Amino acid sequence: MSAAPAPARRLPLVLRNPSFGRVWAGQLLTQAAGRMFQVGAVWWLVGYAGGRHRGLDSGLFLMVSTLPAVLLAPVVARVVERHAHRTVLAAAAAVAGVVAAAAAVVAHTGTLPVAAAYAVGLALAGCQAVFDPCLTTSVPELVEDADIEAATGFELSTQSVAGLCGGLLGPLVVDAGSLDAVVAACAAAYLLAALLVVSARFPRPASTATPSDGPVSERRTLRRILAELPFIRRVLVCFAAANIFTTAVYVVMPLYTRQVLHASGSTVASLEAALGAGTLVGSFTGGRLPGRPVAVGSACLTVMAAALALPGLFAQHAAALGSMAVAGWCVGVIGVRFVALFQRLVPADDKPGFFAVMQALLGATFPVSSLVFGALGDQLTARTLCLAQGAGLVPVALTLWWLGDRDDRDDAAARRTSTSPAAAPAGDRS
Numbered sequence: 001m002s003a004a005p006a007p008a009r010r011l012p013l014v015l016r017n018p019s020f021g022r023v024w025a026g027q028l029l030t031q032a033a034g035r036m037f038q039v040g041a042v043w044w045l046v047g048y049a050g051g052r053h054r055g056l057d058s059g060l061f062l063m064v065s066t067l068p069a070v071l072l073a074p075v076v077a078r079v080v081e082r083h084a085h086r087t088v089l090a091a092a093a094a095v096a097g098v099v100a101a102a103a104a105v106v107a108h109t110g111t112l113p114v115a116a117a118y119a120v121g122l123a124l125a126g127c128q129a130v131f132d133p134c135l136t137t138s139v140p141e142l143v144e145d146a147d148i149e150a151a152t153g154f155e156l157s158t159q160s161v162a163g164l165c166g167g168l169l170g171p172l173v174v175d176a177g178s179l180d181a182v183v184a185a186c187a188a189a190y191l192l193a194a195l196l197v198v199s200a201r202f203p204r205p206a207s208t209a210t211p212s213d214g215p216v217s218e219r220r221t222l223r224r225i226l227a228e229l230p231f232i233r234r235v236l237v238c239f240a241a242a243n244i245f246t247t248a249v250y251v252v253m254p255l256y257t258r259q260v261l262h263a264s265g266s267t268v269a270s271l272e273a274a275l276g277a278g279t280l281v282g283s284f285t286g287g288r289l290p291g292r293p294v295a296v297g298s299a300c301l302t303v304m305a306a307a308l309a310l311p312g313l314f315a316q317h318a319a320a321l322g323s324m325a326v327a328g329w330c331v332g333v334i335g336v337r338f339v340a341l342f343q344r345l346v347p348a349d350d351k352p353g354f355f356a357v358m359q360a361l362l363g364a365t366f367p368v369s370s371l372v373f374g375a376l377g378d379q380l381t382a383r384t385l386c387l388a389q390g391a392g393l394v395p396v397a398l399t400l401w402w403l404g405d406r407d408d409r410d411d412a413a414a415r416r417t418s419t420s421p422a423a424a425p426a427g428d429r430s
Contacts, residue, residue, distance in 0.1 A: 013143065013150045020142040022200040023089065024154050026193035027135050028161055030093055033100070033189035034128050035166030036173075038065055039250075039272055040182040041117050043171040043265050046254045057114075059251050059374015064118050066366035068126035073360030076130050077353040085138040089131055090197040096127035097190030104187050107180035117179065124186070129363075133355040136339070140348070141202045152340045161280055167272025171265030226357065231403075232345060235294070235338065236361050238400045242301060243365040245392035246331065248373040249275065249308070249324070252389065256382035260315050267317065274324035282332020293337040294403060300330035301397035309390025312383040323386075 014021035042058045079088060103120045106112060135155065143151045173182050226233045257267045289296050307326035310319050346354045373385060380388075 013147055014154060017143055017147070019200040019202065020151060020154075022196045023135060023138070023142060026089065026093060026196040026200075027131065027155065029189040029193040029196070030096065030128060030131055031162035032166040033096070033186040033193075034124050035162045036170040036189075037100075037124060037166075037182055037186050038062070038121065038170070039167045039268070040170030040174045040179060041121060042250065042254055043268050044117075044174050044179050045114075046258055055251065055255055055374045055377025057374075058254060059370045059372075059377070061118060061121060062250055062370035062374070063367040065121040065125045066363055066370065068122065069129040069363035070360050070367065072126060072129050073357055076133055076359075077357070079130065080134045080137055081353070084202075085134055085141065086197060086200065086202050088134045089138070090194045092127045092131040092134070093190050093194035093197060096124050097187050097194060099123045099127075100183055100187035100190055104180065104184040107178075107183055112179055112183070120183065127190075129359065133359050136355045137351050138202065139343070140351075142200075148340070148343050152336060152343060155339075161276065164273050164276030164280060167276055168269045171268040171272070175265035226354075229346065229354075232342060234403055235297075235400070236358060238396055238403065239334075239338075240361050240365050241399075242393060242396045243362055244369045244372075245308070245389045245396075246304065246327070247366045248369045248385070248389055249327070251370055251373045251377060252382060252385045253320070253324070255377045256311060256320065256386065259382045260311075261317055261320070263317070270317075271320055271324050274321045275328040278325040278328025278330075279332040279335075280328075282329040282334075283336050284332075285329075286333035286336035287340070289333060289337075293341050294400060296337055297334050298397050298401035300334050301393055301400060304330040305390045305393035305397060307390075308393065309387050312386030312390070315383060 014024055041061060045058045045061060046055075099120060103112065103116065106116065139148060139151045139155065169185070170182060173185070226236075253271050254268055257263050257271070261267055286296075291299075304327050307323045307330070310323045313319075342354070342358070343351075376385060376388075
């Protein structure tokens, strides 16, 4: 009697679902282009074009680059809800490509003015603020329900791969030439992304992408959506607070490279690559960690606090590389666990509004973080800023852990109430 053949190993989702693979590749290109321009422009301001207030100049640039995700959230929610998602995705990438191409033409005739760099950063960030929540909402249209977690892992991995590619290339290209070549490469990436999205199929209509046990609910306001999801609302507030300290790395690391390590753009590139590689690994390993999402999230925030403080204690390139890799891994784990949780907890009809407001809420602290840490960078040493980042995450980690413990207690109380004799129907009492 022969043994049963071993089951065939499944291909990765991006290969067995070509349409999702193309859209994912489009997101990878757009985020890599945006990251390349952002990191390259920050290093250009800190190392070349900046004046006496290099910290404030770079912080202002990052603040401008993050405002669209906050200010456009209600508009993005309506656009994603009312229009075909493939059209929205392709249009966002194409507009970004045209803006970057126009900037490349201007830069080719002379040096790109600082004000123009700020304007380009604002426009590219606006296009990305439309693209990302639209893709998140589109996942159930592209994949089966059983593949949602895998699709979420790939979707979240784009940020880490983009950080790895764009963060690595941006400072290197600026050191090798100028910001002009960065803008031209970004234009090509955005336009290719638009072509990939147009060539993809969205086989599952938005109205039937996620099965429902009841009638389709009416569209609701963003405030009502969050009001009916108190646990998710509290978790989002925690992560918004954490972002004040975690996203400051984009200001602190270039300043740390210049002030402490006295190094060039290749060092900035290596730190960005370490952050991106760590996030990539975390995105694909986060689903395998045991424990509930809140417990995993609070543990990761604690580890991240120690990692971000490490360069403040040890002024070494190796310490900074290790810090970025570990912090990136924590970001990847938190992202894949919580976005997958939100995909399942949020009703299908509320997803366009929810993911837009999620991006706005989490992004709202980025402008504040960039401006505050940028201004502090002109007054305090970069090592002190690293210690401030780590210290700021500790109370957030404790708060998230308390929320998980409170949720466990509430669940236990509900189970006791449902099984107690007093709560049982009269016919069940003995």
